[in-house]
Amino acid sequence: MKGIRGISKLSTRLYAAQVARKLDVSAEHVKFQPQEVQVTKLPSGLVIASLDNYSPGSRIGVFVKAGCRYESPENQGVTHLLRLAANLVLLVHQHDVDRSFNVLNTVVTSSRENMIYSVDCLRDHIDTVMEYLINVTTAPEFRPWEVSDLTPRVKMDKALAAQTPQMGVIEGLHGAAYKNALSNSLYCPDYMVSQVDSDHMHNFIQNNFTSARMALVGLGVDHNVLKQVGEQFLNIRSGMGTAGTKAQYRGGEVRVQNGSSLVHSVVVSEGAAVGTDEAMAFSVLQHVLGAGPHIKRGSNPTSKLFHGVAKATADPFDASAFNSNYSDSGLFGVYTISQSAAAGDVIKAAISQVKAVTGGVSEADLTRAKTQLKAEYLMSLESSEGLLDAMGSQALSGGVYHSPEAIAQxxxxxxxxxxxxxxxxxxxxxKSMASSGNLIKTPFVDEI
Structure with missing residues (x-):
């Protein structure tokens, strides 16, 4: 609802007052010591990560290595169904949720590598809320008739994604760039719509939702409480689960010809895996070139891509560096949006700006790019969503959490x-390339 802040953003003074009442002292005398992120790895492989920020609201998430890259040809699209089916478990308890107002928000998202189940709740009702979260991730029923009823929502999701050129281009790019694993789509393929059933979903969870592939993460919760929950309820299935296939980069091209006057195009080469020194270098390079406007609805006056392309065309355009990192691979390149007639000039001018950096970068540009990257990272941690994602992603991939100071270094x-x-x-x-629009003036990948 507009005008109302999320519960996790309420002042800590509110929670201080609650503690003061319990202790029968003045709120001014309640002192909280700053906490650091705590990480514990259980013998089962389950990782527990938490930060007690003394908020009256808590945010708890279960991160699972179960993204679409782990789908097989037989169950393509199963993670799309799992996203949509998560609320089926909550509906069983909907009356209790509405009556007690324990669960304030439930979100299920997925990437090519992970699935994330998160809930917002009042701090005093963590035990009750954890029951819902555990049921969603470990004990879903997936009744056949309910799964069948999800088909219209699957089709609607795909239709909405198709209306977003950026989404279609990025999906096409991964399909062209990789032979396997990372080539899998975030959405259920057309030929699998209504073919993925409850057995596919149960088997996928059985093979991938194991303790060693999970991280339980919490904000506004005591670490010992979260650890106890993990030990009691999430030590469910031992083992590493399904072994993921290493992504194989191949290079390729996909072109979607349509009547749009704007051409969306992305050209990449293989980049770096997440967490490596090379990945950090690519992130700095992205900001040297221009990662997009740093002010909402603003221009990007420091972008080399913007100024370089501006010299090549007088038509309206947009250009930014593209950088995506995964556990075993990555993609780096340029993303351009231009009028159909100028597409070729814009794409080639953007690539020329990357070539120019191979000869070196000035100290001023390097310092600016580092400052922008650090600011972007720190700003992402200001929201509970961003902080939970950073904690969960790092805990799941390496069993540790790197502080903002360590990342800055x-x-x-x-x-x-x-x-x-x-x-x-x-x-x-x-090179790999994906383009969408009126492509009559858009070069092929072997022409750039």
Missing amino acids: KIDSVSATDVANAANKFVSGK
Whole structure:
């Protein structure tokens, strides 16, 4: 509802007052010591990560290595169904939820690598809320008739995604760039709509939702409480589950011809895996080139891509560096939006700007890019959603959490040579390309 802040953003003074009443003292005398993120890995492999920020509201999430990259040809689209089916478990308890107002918000999202189940709740009702979250992730029923009823929602999701050119281009890019794993779509393929059934969903959860592939993460919750919940309820299935296939980059092209006057196009080479020093160099390179406007609805006056492309065309356009990192691979390149007639000039001008960086980058540009990257990362942690995602992603991938100070140090350690090497990897690497729009003036990947 507009005008009402989320419960996790309420002042800590409210929680202080509640504690004061219980202790029968003045709220001014209640002192809270700043807490650090705590991470514990249980013998089962389950990772517990928490930060007690003394908020009256808590946010709890279960992160699972069960993204669409783990789908097989026989169950393509199952993660799409799992996203939509999560609320089926909550509906069983909907009366209790409405009556007690324990659960304030439930969100289920997925990426190519992970599925994330998160809930917002009042701090005093964590035990009750955890029951819902555990039922969603470990004990779903997936009644056949309910799964069949999801078909219209699957079709609607796909239709909405198709109306977003950026989504279609990025999905097409992954399909063209990889032979397997990361080529799987976030959405159920047309030929599998209504073919994925409750057995597919149960089998996928049985094979992938194991303790060693999960992280239980909480904000506004005591670490010992969260640890106890994990030990009692999420030590469910032992083992590493389904072994993921290593992504194989191949390079390729997909073109979607339609009547749009705007051409969306992305050209990439293989980048770097998440968490590596090379990935950090690519992130700095992204900001050297221009990662998009840093002010809402603003221009990007420091973007090399913007100024370089502006010299090549007088038509309206947009250009930004594209960077995506996964556990075993990555994609780096340029994303352009232009009028159909100018598409070729815009794409080639953007790529030329990356080539220019291979010769070196000035100290001023390097410092600016690092500052922007650090600011972007720190700002992402200001919201409970962003902080929970950072904690969960790091805990799930490596069983640790790197503080903002540690991340800033890694950014500062990137040298001009590292950035130039990253640019050279893009320039010399095998290209992948995805384009959508009126493509009569859009070059093919072997022409750029």
